[in-house]
Amino acid sequence: MNNRKRIVWILNNLIWFLLLLVVLLFALLSDRFFMPMNLTNILLHSTVLGILVVGQSFVLITGNFDLSSESTLGLSALLGAWLILPKGAPTFGGGLLLSPYIGIVAILLIGLAIGWFNGFLITRLKMNNFIVTLAMLLMVRGVMMPITAGNTMARLPDEFKFLGAASFGPIPVAVIAMVIAFAVGYIILQFRPFGRSLYAVGGSPDAALAAGIDPDRRIRQAYLISGVLAAVAGLMLAGRSGVIVQNMGKGDIFEVMAACVIGGISLNGGRGSMFGAFGGVLLLSTINSGLSLLRISTFWIEIASGLIILIAMLIDSQKIRYISSQVVPLTKLEKKPSAEAVSGD
Amino acid sequence: MVASDSPFVVQMQDIVKMFPGVRALDHVNFELKPGELRSLVGKNGAGKSTLMNVLAGIYQPEEGKIYVNGQLIHPMTTERARQLGIAFVHQHSQLVPALSIAENIFLGNPLTGGSGFMAWKRLNDEARKRLNTLGLEIDVERKVEDLTVAEKQIIEIAKALFANAHTIILDEATAPLPKDEVNMLFDFVRRQSQQGVAFVYISHYIEEVFELCEVVTVMRDGQIVGDYKVANLDQAELIRLISGTRVEQFHRESRNGSGKTVLEIHGLNRPGFYQDIDLVIHEGEVLGLTGLEGCGKANLARGLYCLEPLGKGQVVLNGKPYHPDEPEAALDAGVAYLPRDRHGMGIVGMRPVGENVTFSILKRLTSRFGLLDTGRERKHILSFVEKLGIKTPSVNQPVEFLSGGNQQKVVFAKLVSAEPRVLFLDEPTQGVDVQAKVEIMKIIDQLSRQGVSSVIVSEEIREMLDVCDRILVMYNGAIVAEFKVGDPNFAAEKILMAVEGEREAL
Structure with a gap:
């Protein structure tokens, strides 16, 4: 019995063992891997992905997708900057010259607005979440183009760059923000009635409804969270790169989904934890950084990422098979509490 | 098929x-004769x-050994079983819901008429003809997803018969089927058994065993307890054989509590579902609400819990108007x-x-x-697990791995x-074993002692007689009869007559 529990525990925390394995492997292959520079870099490059993953996890646990978050990231940062930057080259702003703080608030509001609209279409108009957010992914990205006529916005103010570029001593603000986001996300999912009810919604919306939980309201709230965190990720990425380009964040959604899935968040809803998702983010960033450290061409990095997803899924399906094959039937349990049995009925 | 002298179509040793x-x-022997309904x-x-x-x-x-028509089969595989004419019709339909009946019948074997295109007319005609030979008059162009559970099972049995099955294992649906559907299914099964097809009916509902079969095989703890002629058994005896111990039939000491009114309904109408509902529920009362499928009893319960529109009328709970807009309220x-x-x-x-126990009260914890x-949450969960x-x-076990009774x-x-x-309980004992049924009745009784009223919405009249203070019968959306415990009319036959809409019963 104890043995069984240990196996299940290892299976549930496999992501951290994988991470350890990958770290050891890279450390053996490259003596530069353990240099502080490199470790900070890994963390720094996981921040934007991490913030997106926190938001996405809320939506995935309710059994929905938010494919639009990478576009939300782009549009919110672009519009926020547009409000505060002067017209013409090289800033390409709107010439409104508003305070950077108003710009930051605007960024968050745009994220909320897109999240609200997603939730509205999905729960009120009963449209399919995959298609709705896919359409939003395209539309929101498309809206970015005419605003700056395709130009790159530069010279962002320092307030704007604080989240992405500043650091406290050796620790970048972005890393602190990501860790806080995961910690708060963890607390909400484990210890807030709201977070816990998301699992019921994802596990069985009808059962949630019958238990006095309004699944549609929870789904709308999850999209709001995803939207606003995508906007935060946009501010962070803008700060880090110092400029805003048309295709910022483009294609990130694949990495977001990969990190979530590797971290054990079920795409069918109802399963997964922030802790695992954090591991997923770190694993992906470590692989990316390690492979580039070894000067391996990018196509290998992409193949490796795809492979990792497949391996994670394989482990997950085998885990569920293992756990359900180890179920002790209760009629037998009464008589022989120690029997490790499987029932056929 | 191999002809043989064996009187058994299937023999397991x-x-x-x-x-x-x-x-x-554990060393199980099981035999089946052609045309038997077991x-x-x-x-x-x-x-x-x-x-x-x-x-x-x-x-x-x-x-062990398995013989089919007297021939030793080793090893038995799903493929061989199918070839030898043994078919398993599972609880959950194995038909493709989005396709028509005809398409499902010819699934994997499409009639293209040599043109490479579906020959729809031929497909439908052929399907109709084949079903006719089994005495079925069905619109074969209907989609399987629109069929009732019993109709799906009939189509699956028919499909197996077209593949020359002679032994059909029927795993009964966990949810009880409405009476008319059960009759339709049983009629069909009986007719096929007269043609020589043997059926094994895995059942949870004892009443249906008595209705359909001649011989019942009882299993307990991996062994056969015995084969019994249904004619020589009564229900209590069969329950005893199944559970192994003499389950005391639960009889509740009737007490009507304080007689204080908890829930009052006046003139409630929902066109198409129920009309002019007047109903009073007292503190600690156990009220039964029965009637045929579609009589409105379940809609009323779901309406009062905001899972369906409630309709118009006056509802008062504890002296205050009751107008919730969602289940949470x-x-x-x-x-x-x-x-x-x-x-x-x-x-x-x-x-x-654990999570399943506290989902609805997270705010209070x-x-x-x-x-x-x-x-506090853990303490709460453990106390309820014990109570x-x-x-x-473990309380960390996913609920899906528990038995039906424990899930309930x-x-x-x-x-x-x-x-x-007030608790509304829609078929609270369905899909749970006999012992769990008794335990559920005890829970309802305990709640009643604490002043909690229960309304049992069910078609299991015998169970309701054991626990209810009062049973109301609905027919076509109206409450047509009331039976109180202690009345000479408080009996299954009288209630059944009212359920069927016979007014003389009152």
Whole structure:
């Protein structure tokens, strides 16, 4: 019995063992891997992905997708900057010259607005979440183009760059923000009635409804969270790169989904934890950084990422098979509490 | 098929099937004659499904022999079982829902008429003709998803017969079927058995065993208890054989409590579902609400819990108007509902037992900063697991791995956690074994002693007689009869007559 529990525990925390394995492997292959520079870099490059993953996890646990978050990231940062930057080259702003703080608030509001609209279409108009957010992914990205006529916005103010570029001593603000986001996300999912009810919604919306939980309201709230965190990720990425380009964040959604899935968040809803998702983010960033450290061409990095997803899924399906094959039937349990049995009925 | 002298179409000898640590089948012998209608009963885990899975080649036994038409078959595989004419019709339909009946019948064997395109007319004509030979007049162009559960089972049996099956294992749906559907299915099964097709009917509903079969095989703990002629048995005797111990038939000491009114309904109307409903529920009362499928009884219960529109009328709970707009508000006002569809609405199968108990009361278990007090939550869960006798290896076990009866107790724990004044219980004993049924009745009784009223919405009249203070009968959306405990009319036959709409019963 104890043995069984240990196996299940290892299976549930496999992501951290994988991470350890990958770290050891890279450390053996490259003596530069353990240099502080490199470790900070890994963390720094996981921040934007991490913030997106926190938001996405809320939506995935309710059994929905938010494919639009990478576009939300782009549009919110672009519009926020547009409000505060002067017209013409090289800033390409709107010439409104508003305070950077108003710009930051605007960024968050745009994220909320897109999240609200997603939730509205999905729960009120009963449209399919995959298609709705896919359409939003395209539309929101498309809206970015005419605003700056395709130009790159530069010279962002320092307030704007604080989240992405500043650091406290050796620790970048972005890393602190990501860790806080995961910690708060963890607390909400484990210890807030709201977070816990998301699992019921994802596990069985009808059962949630019958238990006095309004699944549609929870789904709308999850999209709001995803939207606003995508906007935060946009501010962070803008700060880090110092400029805003048309295709910022483009294609990130694949990495977001990969990190979530590797971290054990079920795409069918109802399963997964922030802790695992954090591991997923770190694993992906470590692989990316390690492979580039070894000067391996990018196509290998992409193949490796795809492979990792497949391996994670394989482990997950085998885990569920293992756990359900180890179920002790209760009629037998009464008589022989120690029997490790499987029932056929 | 090989002709033989064996009087048995199927013979299983000394079958032993081991699962890690458990002898799921312990030297089981099972025989079946052509055209026989055999019922196979037993508690969950007794081994009945395992035995049939061995026969159908899904499980390989460790020991024992299987003969089909007198010929030793080793090993039995699903492929061989199918070739030899053994078909397993599972609880959950194996038909493709989006395709028509005709398409399903010819699935994997499409009639293209040589043109490479579907020959729709020929397909439909051929399907109709084949079904006619079985005495079925069905619109073959209907989609399978629009069929009732019984109709789907009939189509599956028909499909098996077209593939020359002579032995059909029928795993009964966990949810009770409406009476007319059951009749339709049983008529069909009886006719086929007269043609020489043998049926094994794995059943949970004892009444149906008595209706359909001549011989019932009882299993317990992986062994055959015996084969019994249904004619020589009564229900109590069969229940005793299934459970192994003499289950005391639960009889509730009737007390009507304080007689204080808790819920009052006046002139409630929902066109198309029910009309002019007047109803008073007293504190601690156990009220039965019965009637045919579609009489409006379930809609009324679901309406009062905001899962359906309630319609127009006056509803008063504890002296205050009761107008909740969503289940959460109903729960806060003191009304709880146990859904009929346990898997779909009662439990969140993949989540642990503990979470399922507290889902509806999370708000009440918070302390500082609105965070859950997990210590208090755990105490709450453990106390309910103990109080209701939920058997689970751990409160972290996903509910889907518990037995039906224990799952239902988890749902009860969830409802009772919310401290309701009135409980609506839609078919509370469905899909649970006999012992769990008695335990559920005891829970209802205990709640009643604490002043909680229960409304049991059910077609299981015999069970309701054991526990209810009062039984109301609905017919076509109206309450047509009332039976009180102690009345000479408080009897199954009288209530059944009212259920069927015979007014003389009153």
